[in-house]
Amino acid sequence: MRINRRDFLKWSVAAVAALKLEMDMDKLNTVMAADTDPPVIWLLGSGCSGCSISTLNVTNPTTIEDVLQNKISMKYDSTLMAGAGENAMQALENAANQYNGQFILVIEGAIPGGASKNNCIIGEQNGVPLTMYDAVLKYGPKAKYVVAAGTCASFGGVAAAAPNSTGCVTVKSLLSGKTAKPVVNLAGCPVNATVMVQTLLDLILTGVPSLDSYSRPSKYFSTTVHSVCPRRETEEVSQPGIYGCYEEIGCKGPGNLSPCPSLKWNNRQGWCVQSNYPCIGCTSPAFPLNPVISVSSHD
Amino acid sequence: MSTIKLDPVTRLEGHLKVEVTLDANNAVASATVAGMLFRDFENMLLSRPPRDAAFLTQRICGVCPVPQAVASSKAVEKITGFKPNLQGLMLRNLIQGANFLDSGITHFYHLSLLDYIQGPQMSPWTGGYTQDLRFSAADTQTLTNHYLSALQIRRKANEMAAIFSGKLPHAANIVPGGVTALPSATEITNFRNYLNDIQSFISSTYQSDVNMLASAYSDYYNVGTGYGNLITFGVFDTNTSGGLLFPAGTVTGGTVGTFNEANIKEYNKYSYYSSPSGQAPASGTTTASYGKSGAYTWLKSPRYNNTPFEAGPLARVWVSGDYRNGVSVMDRHMARYVEMAKLVSNMQTWLDQLTPGASGFTNIGDPASGSASGLTEAPRGAIGHWLSVSSSKISKYQIITPTCWNASPMDDSGNPGPVEKALIGTQVADPAQPVELLRIVHSFDPCTGCSVHVMSPDGVEMSKFVVQPLGK
Numbered sequence A: 001m002r003i004n005r006r007d008f009l010k011w012s013v014a015a016v017a018a019l020k021l022e023m024d025m026d027k028l029n030t031v032m033a034a035d036t037d038p039p040v041i042w043l044l045g046s047g048c049s050g051c052s053i054s055t056l057n058v059t060n061p062t063t064i065e066d067v068l069q070n071k072i073s074m075k076y077d078s079t080l081m082a083g084a085g086e087n088a089m090q091a092l093e094n095a096a097n098q099y100n101g102q103f104i105l106v107i108e109g110a111i112p113g114g115a116s117k118n119n120c121i122i123g124e125q126n127g128v129p130l131t132m133y134d135a136v137l138k139y140g141p142k143a144k145y146v147v148a149a150g151t152c153a154s155f156g157g158v159a160a161a162a163p164n165s166t167g168c169v170t171v172k173s174l175l176s177g178k179t180a181k182p183v184v185n186l187a188g189c190p191v192n193a194t195v196m197v198q199t200l201l202d203l204i205l206t207g208v209p210s211l212d213s214y215s216r217p218s219k220y221f222s223t224t225v226h227s228v229c230p231r232r233e234t235e236e237v238s239q240p241g242i243y244g245c246y247e248e249i250g251c252k253g254p255g256n257l258s259p260c261p262s263l264k265w266n267n268r269q270g271w272c273v274q275s276n277y278p279c280i281g282c283t284s285p286a287f288p289l290n291p292v293i294s295v296s297s298h299d
Numbered sequence B: 001m002s003t004i005k006l007d008p009v010t011r012l013e014g015h016l017k018v019e020v021t022l023d024a025n026n027a028v029a030s031a032t033v034a035g036m037l038f039r040d041f042e043n044m045l046l047s048r049p050p051r052d053a054a055f056l057t058q059r060i061c062g063v064c065p066v067p068q069a070v071a072s073s074k075a076v077e078k079i080t081g082f083k084p085n086l087q088g089l090m091l092r093n094l095i096q097g098a099n100f101l102d103s104g105i106t107h108f109y110h111l112s113l114l115d116y117i118q119g120p121q122m123s124p125w126t127g128g129y130t131q132d133l134r135f136s137a138a139d140t141q142t143l144t145n146h147y148l149s150a151l152q153i154r155r156k157a158n159e160m161a162a163i164f165s166g167k168l169p170h171a172a173n174i175v176p177g178g179v180t181a182l183p184s185a186t187e188i189t190n191f192r193n194y195l196n197d198i199q200s201f202i203s204s205t206y207q208s209d210v211n212m213l214a215s216a217y218s219d220y221y222n223v224g225t226g227y228g229n230l231i232t233f234g235v236f237d238t239n240t241s242g243g244l245l246f247p248a249g250t251v252t253g254g255t256v257g258t259f260n261e262a263n264i265k266e267y268n269k270y271s272y273y274s275s276p277s278g279q280a281p282a283s284g285t286t287t288a289s290y291g292k293s294g295a296y297t298w299l300k301s302p303r304y305n306n307t308p309f310e311a312g313p314l315a316r317v318w319v320s321g322d323y324r325n326g327v328s329v330m331d332r333h334m335a336r337y338v339e340m341a342k343l344v345s346n347m348q349t350w351l352d353q354l355t356p357g358a359s360g361f362t363n364i365g366d367p368a369s370g371s372a373s374g375l376t377e378a379p380r381g382a383i384g385h386w387l388s389v390s391s392s393k394i395s396k397y398q399i400i401t402p403t404c405w406n407a408s409p410m411d412d413s414g415n416p417g418p419v420e421k422a423l424i425g426t427q428v429a430d431p432a433q434p435v436e437l438l439r440i441v442h443s444f445d446p447c448t449g450c451s452v453h454v455m456s457p458d459g460v461e462m463s464k465f466v467v468q469p470l471g472k
């Protein structure tokens, strides 16, 4: 699918607007002002903001934009929002209360738990530091849907890599039994923008999509990278940086479920194998292995 | 004395808290800046193959992953005595340069501008301060429109990088040995088309906007001045014999000095760590100790010659001689523009130096042992990785990121960090809307995801690994 500027508009107030309505603020205001729409609250835990950045880079959501127009607005996103300090924390609290049971909670990054809850503090409410751990417990049950954006939030990822001294847990484990609907895991390091945005649209339109055993939407995570890799029939090579198939040097493509060869990255400008390096399996629950790739790792 | 607490400081990467006390005239008497996220990267790198660090350290920061991969790769290459060929260096320059352009545009328009204008009155642009807004309605509209078009430009900079890097954030192929892309003539043309778009945005829109900001807020050439000490490790290879577009150096009292890595030490009296303070990064360790008495942040205090230094675009362009006006909020914005204009035109030159289809990668494998540093620059300043390898595995890894320099706490001698120092003395017109503080903090472009790190507790580390003596 080619870049569709209209599509982006449907999702994030911030990112969206530019792509369609650069010079048309009146229309932007009309489109995005509807305050009755279920909003998105986006919280960042122990992560790198890569999923936020990746999402800003989106160019290819699905084609259901007309239905979704006016359906979403970004009420809390610490990367983009104008408010700071108390104003920001109030915006979070107000949105969660006003839209109790209706909003989509997106969580980026894993969540330091146990004795390490204080390793991630997202702000202060009424003079009391709010840990990411407590924020997820506070707002998760109020959300209509909870989305774990990226491999850290979904499976722990790099944030929880051994020895995980910060005690990072996943969204799903922390909110087990506490959410209205199953947590949707959008794996990827970072999450692919199309997977992220399309899933938000799916949630609004039709509810929780069909999920695999790892709670990932099946439509993106039922095919291995390898099964649709354009290099399947090419000669196996013994080092990266040479055109060919990287199975011999531990490419994770054969065991890794991810839509990369078909969706690609950054407005279809590339993906890992296209840049002559093996897939390192970044959508897998086991990511990152030690070593990240090894010849025997998918035997 | 009254207190202002900003937690969180939004519009930056990570979790940052600022607290200041005001004197009777509402001038900042003291300031603390605190990183509120701790991730333990250096520990997770232990026992891994050195080549993995380029991938894992990129995950420190989704805003500037590329410089982490470059610093890490350079450290491994230095141990093995290898230097990538010109093709590899140019590919790195182009990918890292694209990341600079993306980050710079994002910083000016999306992270800073809302401190000076009111955006559209809908979330997430509501809730900002309304204090000291000086632009006319028409100029505000123009800047808001540019805020929006800049979202496209920053996205395009990411797409441009992905042509050679596979993807961003988190490049797929910047590794010890070079860059594995084999750029085709078509890809080079594609890259150039993107570059032309971005270059014209920078030379037209960005230039006029930053000038407009500087003239409306010219008093900000005297705000957030801080120590005036600047440091840069140098970045962007211009040839295979060590030439750099922005050379390494320091600035003290306006005078450029030579940079010497041996002068760096890290302190942690006011950080949540109990490990020894005042170590050189190559021998530093870190033991987490949240709640340590007197400590207030997860950031440590890197110091150069025991003195706080500020890192960032201003340091780079001052040392290179491209911009030498002053050190302040507005100088930081101007410097970033000056640097990006120079960078984008040099990227055209580097693109010309690519040979279609040629390899910029040599398979150097993992070094068996040794220690080395990999120094480069992220958009927000000097970044260094210090690596030791033993039995082909990482036995020690220390990282000093730009925000460690800038947003560090007081050092053991009680000198505030550069951002803290820049806040002190600032007049706050309305303590209920302390926009002056946000403007100062944002001018440093802090990023706390990158700035917090730790090694394993010493005993654990030493019992598992033998750290090799320094040497090649």
Ligand code: SF4
Binding pocket: A225, A226, A227, A229, A230, A231, A232, A233, A244, A245, A246, A247, A251, A252, A253, A254, A273, A278, A279
């Ligand atoms: S490069 Fe990897 S994903 Fe592609 S065919 Fe080879 S093994 Fe499969």
Ligand code: SF4
Binding pocket: A188, A189, A225, A256, A258, A260, A271, A272, A273, A278, A279, A280, A281, A282, A283, B167, B172
């Ligand atoms: S190709 Fe593999 S490593 Fe690359 S983004 Fe896709 S799943 Fe992740």
